[in-house]
Amino acid sequence: MLRANAITKRFGRTLALDAVDFEALPGEIHALVGENGAGKTTLMNVMAGSLAADHGEAILDGRPLQPGSPRAALAAGIAAVHQSPMLFERMTWEENLALGGFDTGAGALDLDAIATRARSLAAKLGFEMPPAGATVENRSVAERVRLEVLRALSFNPRVLILDEPTSVLAPSELTAFLDLLRSLRGEGRIVVLITHKLAEAIAVADRITVLRRGRVVARTTPARTSEEKLAGLMIGEIVTQPVASATPSHSGDPVLQIENLTLDDHTGRRILDRLSFRAAAGEIVGIAGVDGNGQTELVEVLAGARRPSSGKITVLDGSSGGAMAVIPQNRDLDGLILDMRLWENLILARPLREQVTSHGWLNTSHAIDLCRELIDRFRIRAPGPETIAGALSGGNRQRLEVARAIASRPRVIVAHNICRGLDLAATAEVHRTILDFATGGGAAILISSDLDELLAICGRLLIISRGKIRETNPGERDPERLGLLMAGARD
Amino acid sequence: MLEAFLTSAITMATPILLAALGELLVEESGVINIGIEGAMLAGAFVALAIAYFSGSIALGLAGAIAAGVAINAIFAMLVVNLAVNQVVTGTAVSILALGLTGVFYRKLFGVTGKAFMVAPIAKIPLGPLARIPLLGPVLFNHNGLVYFTFILVPALWYVIARTRYGLRLRACGERPEAADALGLGVIAIRWQALIVSGALTGLAGAFLTLAYANTFVENISAGRGFVALSVVIVGRWNSWGLAAASVLFGAAMALQFGLQALGTVVPYQLFLALPYALTLVVLAGFGGQAAAPSALGEPYRRQ
Numbered sequence: 001m002l003r004a005n006a007i008t009k010r011f012g013r014t015l016a017l018d019a020v021d022f023e024a025l026p027g028e029i030h031a032l033v034g035e036n037g038a039g040k041t042t043l044m045n046v047m048a049g050s051l052a053a054d055h056g057e058a059i060l061d062g063r064p065l066q067p068g069s070p071r072a073a074l075a076a077g078i079a080a081v082h083q084s085p086m087l088f089e090r091m092t093w094e095e096n097l098a099l100g101g102f103d104t105g106a107g108a109l110d111l112d113a114i115a116t117r118a119r120s121l122a123a124k125l126g127f128e129m130p131p132a133g134a135t136v137e138n139r140s141v142a143e144r145v146r147l148e149v150l151r152a153l154s155f156n157p158r159v160l161i162l163d164e165p166t167s168v169l170a171p172s173e174l175t176a177f178l179d180l181l182r183s184l185r186g187e188g189r190i191v192v193l194i195t196h197k198l199a200e201a202i203a204v205a206d207r208i209t210v211l212r213r214g215r216v217v218a219r220t221t222p223a224r225t226s227e228e229k230l231a232g233l234m235i236g237e238i239v240t241q242p243v244a245s246a247t248p249s250h251s252g253d254p255v256l257q258i259e260n261l262t263l264d265d266h267t268g269r270r271i272l273d274r275l276s277f278r279a280a281a282g283e284i285v286g287i288a289g290v291d292g293n294g295q296t297e298l299v300e301v302l303a304g305a306r307r308p309s310s311g312k313i314t315v316l317d318g319s320s321g322g323a324m325a326v327i328p329q330n331r332d333l334d335g336l337i338l339d340m341r342l343w344e345n346l347i348l349a350r351p352l353r354e355q356v357t358s359h360g361w362l363n364t365s366h367a368i369d370l371c372r373e374l375i376d377r378f379r380i381r382a383p384g385p386e387t388i389a390g391a392l393s394g395g396n397r398q399r400l401e402v403a404r405a406i407a408s409r410p411r412v413i414v415a416h417n418i419c420r421g422l423d424l425a426a427t428a429e430v431h432r433t434i435l436d437f438a439t440g441g442g443a444a445i446l447i448s449s450d451l452d453e454l455l456a457i458c459g460r461l462l463i464i465s466r467g468k469i470r471e472t473n474p475g476e477r478d479p480e481r482l483g484l485l486m487a488g489a490r491d
Numbered sequence: 492m493l494e495a496f497l498t499s500a501i502t503m504a505t506p507i508l509l510a511a512l513g514e515l516l517v518e519e520s521g522v523i524n525i526g527i528e529g530a531m532l533a534g535a536f537v538a539l540a541i542a543y544f545s546g547s548i549a550l551g552l553a554g555a556i557a558a559g560v561a562i563n564a565i566f567a568m569l570v571v572n573l574a575v576n577q578v579v580t581g582t583a584v585s586i587l588a589l590g591l592t593g594v595f596y597r598k599l600f601g602v603t604g605k606a607f608m609v610a611p612i613a614k615i616p617l618g619p620l621a622r623i624p625l626l627g628p629v630l631f632n633h634n635g636l637v638y639f640t641f642i643l644v645p646a647l648w649y650v651i652a653r654t655r656y657g658l659r660l661r662a663c664g665e666r667p668e669a670a671d672a673l674g675l676g677v678i679a680i681r682w683q684a685l686i687v688s689g690a691l692t693g694l695a696g697a698f699l700t701l702a703y704a705n706t707f708v709e710n711i712s713a714g715r716g717f718v719a720l721s722v723v724i725v726g727r728w729n730s731w732g733l734a735a736a737s738v739l740f741g742a743a744m745a746l747q748f749g750l751q752a753l754g755t756v757v758p759y760q761l762f763l764a765l766p767y768a769l770t771l772v773v774l775a776g777f778g779g780q781a782a783a784p785s786a787l788g789e790p791y792r793r794q
Contacts, residue, residue, distance in 0.1 A: 050672050051793070068793070071674030086669035088662055090785060098655075099662055099673055109655045 001025055002047065002078075002159050002190050007056035009042055012391065016042040018214040019056065024159070024207075029181055029191040031201035034211035035234050036395030036426055037381060040194045041083060043211070044161045047192075048080035049073030060159065077158030081165050083394075085144040089137040093130050093147055094118070100151035118150055125150075126176035140292040142173070149177075160184060161192040166200060178204050196234075196424065198227040210234055235425045252281035254316060255443040256324070256412045261311035263297055263467075271297045272308070273467040279412065279443040284434065286458030287447040287469070290486050294467040295447050299328055299416045302445075315411055325349070325405035329416035335401050338390030342382060342400060343371035345389050351408040370407075378403040379429065395426035402430055406437055413437060414445045419453055431457050451482055496745050497629040501637065502703065504741025506531070509640045509695035510719035511726070511733045512647050513688030518723060519651055520684040521664035521677075521786040525581025526566050527692050528716025529588030533558040534696025536592040539707040540599055542609045542700075551609075552697050559693020560686055562588060567685040571678055574790035585716070593709045606706045612636065636698050641734070643691075648730040660684060664784030667791035677791050692716075714767065721770045727782040736773075743769045 004022040008015075017039045024030040034040050045051040047058045052068030059065065066072035087096050094111045102114040115132065122129050127146045130139055136147070145165055152160060162181075166174055181191050181204055195201050201208055202222040210218040210233045218233045256279040263272040272294050279285045289295055300306040302313065303326035315323040328334035336345050347353040347367050356366040371385035380399045382392055389397065398418065405413050413434070419427040434444050434457065447464075448454050454461060461472045463485045472482065510527050517524050534555035542551030566584050569575045600607050612634040620631040651657040659680055662670040667677045699715075700707050718740055725739075726732030747762040 048672070049674075069674070070672050071676065074674045080672070082672070086666070086672050088665040088669060090665060091658075091661065095658055095661075098658055099670075099675070103655065105655070109653065109658065 001059075001061060002192070003059040004043065004047060005056050005059060007043065007046055007053045007058070009039075009046060009051065009053050014391070015214050017046070017053070020211070020214070020216055022047075022209060022216070024190045024192055026158075026190055027185055027188045028206040029185050029193055029204055031205035031208045032192055032194045032211065033196060033198060033201050033208060033230060033234060035196070035424075036422060037213075037393030038211040038234070039214040040211055041163055042214075044080055044163055044192070044194060047073070047159075048078055048161060050080070074155055074157075077155075079152040079155045079157035079160055081145070081148050081152045081160070081162040083163040085141075085148040087136045087144055087147060090135055092133050092135050093139070094133070096136055096147060097151050097154065101154035101156060102151075118154070121153060122146070122150060125180050126173070142291055146173075157189065159190040159192065161194070163194045164196070165193075166195065166197060196422070198230045198424070201230070202227060231424050252283065252441070254278050254280050256445070257312075257314040257316065259312045259314075261298075261301065261313065262309045263294075263301060263306070264309045271467050272301065275311070275467075275469045277462060277469060277471070279445060281411075281441045281443055282438050283460065284438050284444045284446060284458045286454035286461045287445065287464050288451055288454050288461060288482065288486055289447075289449060289464035291449050293464050295416060295449075295464060296329070298464070299326060299414060299447060302326055302414050303328065323410060324412040324414065325408050325410040327401050327405050327413065327415040327418055329418075329420065336389045336397055338388070340389060341385065342375070342380075342387050342389055342392075343367045343385040345400065346371050346374065346404050346407075349404050349408045351410075352404065374403040374407055378433065395422050398422055398426065398430065402433055406433060410442065412443045412445065414447070416447045417449065418446060419448070419450070427453070451486070494625055494628055496742075496749055497625075498632075499745035499748060500738060500742040501629060501633065502741070503744040504737040505633075505637045505640050506695040506698040506703070507715055507719050507722055507740055508734060508737035509636070509643070509698065510692045510716060511722040511737060512640070512643050512730060513691035513695075514719055514723050515647065515651070515726075515728060515730060515733060516660070516684045517681075517688045518728065518787055519657075519660045519664045519784055520681045521667055521784055521789065521791065522570060522681055522685065523577050523581070523788040524563070524566060524685065524688065525578055525720065526562065526584030526588075526716075527581075527688075527719055528712055528714070529581075529585040530559040530562040530689055530692040531696040531699070531712045531716045532585075532588045532592050532710070533562045534693030535700045535711050536596060536696075536707055537693075538697035539607070539609060539700035540595070543607055548610075548612055548701060551701055552694065555693040555697035556690045557693070559691070559696065560689035563685045563689030563692070567682050570790065571681045571685070574792045577788050577790065589710060592707075596707055596709065606708075608706050609701060611705050612702045634702050636694065636702060639694075644730045644734045651730070661784065663791075664786055667786055667789075668793075671791070671793070681791075695719075718766065718770055721774050724783075725773050728784070729782075739773075740766055740769065 002024045004020060006019045006021060007017050008019050009017040020039065020043060022043065032040050032043065042051065046053045049065065049068060049070040049072055057064045057067065060076050060078065063076070065076055094115045097118045098109065098111060098114045102117045103109065119129055127150065130143060136144065149165060166177060181193065184191050193201065193205060205222060208220050208222065208225065208230065209216060210230060212234060258278065259276050261272055261275040262270070264270050275298070287295070297306065301308050302324065337348070347356060352370065356363050356370060368385045374380070375382055375385065378399050380403065381396050389400065392400065402418070419430055422430065434446070438444050446454060446458060455477060462469050463472060463482065465486060472485070510531055514524060514527055537558035538551040538555035541554035542548055562584060566580060569580045570577045614632055614634050617631040621627045623631070651660065659670070659675050662675055663677045663680045671677050696712065699711050704711060722733055722736040722740060725736040743766040747765045750762045751759045
């Protein structure tokens with residue numbers, strides 16, 4: 001039995017965990033649900049030894065775990081799969097797995113034997129492995145998660161803790177993945193699934209523990225609860241319908257026009273293939289696709305970080321402010337500078353910086369006031385403008401980015417996987433903000449692999465597949481049919 | 492003429508390569524040690540002092556290893572355990588060693604200006620190999636330290652690229668927090684790399700006093716530690732590359748001596764600057780960090 005006894009953990013002024021008790025039994029899948037910043041990941045890190053708690057202890061089968069020692073936790077049989085995969089980017093995937101339990105530790109290091117063992121386990125799980133000798137840096141997010149899951153399983157753990165593992169898996173992989181969790185349960189292991197997808201928790205878990213702001217607010221079972229009840233417990237208030245209704249496809253003035261946009265990479269491979277589409281004022285356009293079909297590159301080209309091989313991007317601009325604001329998917333790497341304060345991050349956007357500078361001098365107090373105003377308006381949970389961005393939870397970082405994009409008053413917002421890793425409340429808020437933006441005459445392009453999200457909010461839906469884009473008919477909203485299109489089917 | 496030049500190039504390359512190989516280990520673990528100049532100086536001084544007073548080259552070499560390890564232990568305590576800025580600490584260690592060796596040298600040997608000479612480390616000709624024309628004297632008629640250094644090149648390549656230990660070392664340099672989560676013990680691994688590197692750098696220093704100058708003068712390393720740092724970059728963090736780069740720099744130094752000896756009208760100071768100018772030129776061309784470990788120079792601290 002895995003127990004956490006009255007665990008308290010503080011980061012500076014933030015109380016991340018407040019005397020949390022948690023218990024998971026062998027042969028059960030225990031879902032740990034909660035909003036962003038509720039303390040789920042912190043609890044995982046304490047149990048996996050990556051963090052030492054201030055008070056309390058983690059106990060496995062009656063034996064207390066050495067605090068702050070991942071090695072001791074692994075030796076005791078606790079393996080963790082982190083939300084952002086803990087992989088070594090410039091090593092091959094075989095080397096990454098060799099650092100896990102596939103290596104017997106005896107004799108010379110045998111990468112081929114490790115790869116064989118990994119492939120046989122992967123075959124059982126229905127995972128597809130990268131080609132031999134491929135380094136991790138060029139693999140997709142989903143492939144990385146698979147590698148990390150494999151590496152965790154390679155330790156043959158008694159306890160497997162997974163932090164939001166399913167948010168990046170393709171629908172076809174999801175079923176196999178949940179089956180895998182069930183079969184691990186069948187072997188008498190303890191599976192702790194951290195998730196904010198409540199339907200998933202209800203479908204697969206035996207018991208559910210709900211965290212809110214560092215405290216356990218409920219322990220329940222799927223039979224005794226529902227998605228709505230869980231959502232209410234997580235957020236602590238009655239949630240209205242989380243997602244607003246979809247905008248009708250709008251016939252406002254065209255704002256963004258993209259013609260024959262083509263991008264070849266340095267090897268001459270075609271990444272984006274003659275993309276043409278337009279977006280009108282007041283419109284939310286969704287671009288759906290399986291990750292790795294050119295979305296990241298499209299965002300980079302739109303952001304101006306990459307020069308297209310040919311084609312034209314026109315923003316028909318009438319207003320002041322920036323023409324286009326881009327919210328990239330990797331907010332920690334591309335969007336925010338985590339070591340800088342919130343207000344400093346905010347004025348990295350040129351339109352906002354221009355607002356608070358005159359004759360080349362920065363008016364700091366103006367910037368701080370502006371930041372405080374946005375913190376209130378976008379309900380960013382932070383002590384104040386002087387907070388370091390890295391101290392915010394994932395959801396609040398995303399809110400900060402959205403706040404920055406919208407405050408720049410662009411004509412067009414391009415957002416990539418904007419709600420990935422966000423909980424219900426944060427997703428609903430971000431969506432509401434985007435809707436308000438569109439209603440106010442802006443055009444939003446949402447790029448996502450989450451079809452449900454796009455169907456809920458977008459008036460028009462495009463499908464991107466292998467660098468090509470195609471429009472769907474307004475009536476063509478059957479998820480199965482769209483899934484086929486995303487997979488590359490040609491009618 | 493050519494033979495003398497090439498032999499001299501190999502001799503000059505040896506201490507640089509030895510120090511650079513040590514630095515390679517350290518950098519693969521994610522630490523950049525600007526202080527190798529200091530460990531080298533300490534090794535050079537202690538080796539000479541012990542060899543002079545005891546008359547034993549072996550004791551001198553052992554002393555150099557101990558001195559290099561001691562200097563690196565100070566560095567490791569500061570940058571690995573206390574997560575102090577690595578560049579600042581390395582610079583401080585260099586200056587500290589420069590000062591300490593100068594003070595102790597004057598204390599032990601006085602300021603008579605008289606050179607305190609020791610017998611050089613004996614050369615070991617490798618049997619018939621040493622009799623091959625040109626190649627023989629250039630490659631196979633050196634002291635043990637030279638052979639040791641060049642044997643280290645494939646050995647270190649194998650350890651880093653092919654062994655479990657090398658994998659863990661690189662993991663710490665690539666992403667220490669992930670290595671930590673896998674229970675690898677980042678602090679221990681970085682310490683080990685620094686200790687081994689300290690021994691190698693100390694020996695590199697001993698080479699300067701016991702095999703090359705046969706005496707000690709203040710600042711005898713004369714920037715070779717920094718040259719070793721650039722050798723790691725020019726050699727693209729690959730021990731074969733390091734060997735090639737070291738020989739290149741060794742050749743530049745040998746050329747400088749040769750040109751001085753020829754007595755050209757050009758002031759000899761210009762030739763003295765040649766190896767360093769070459770360092771700058773080569774770095775300008777090879778400066779890209781693409782091959783550097785991702786977490787190089789970043790202190791690792793748990794939250």
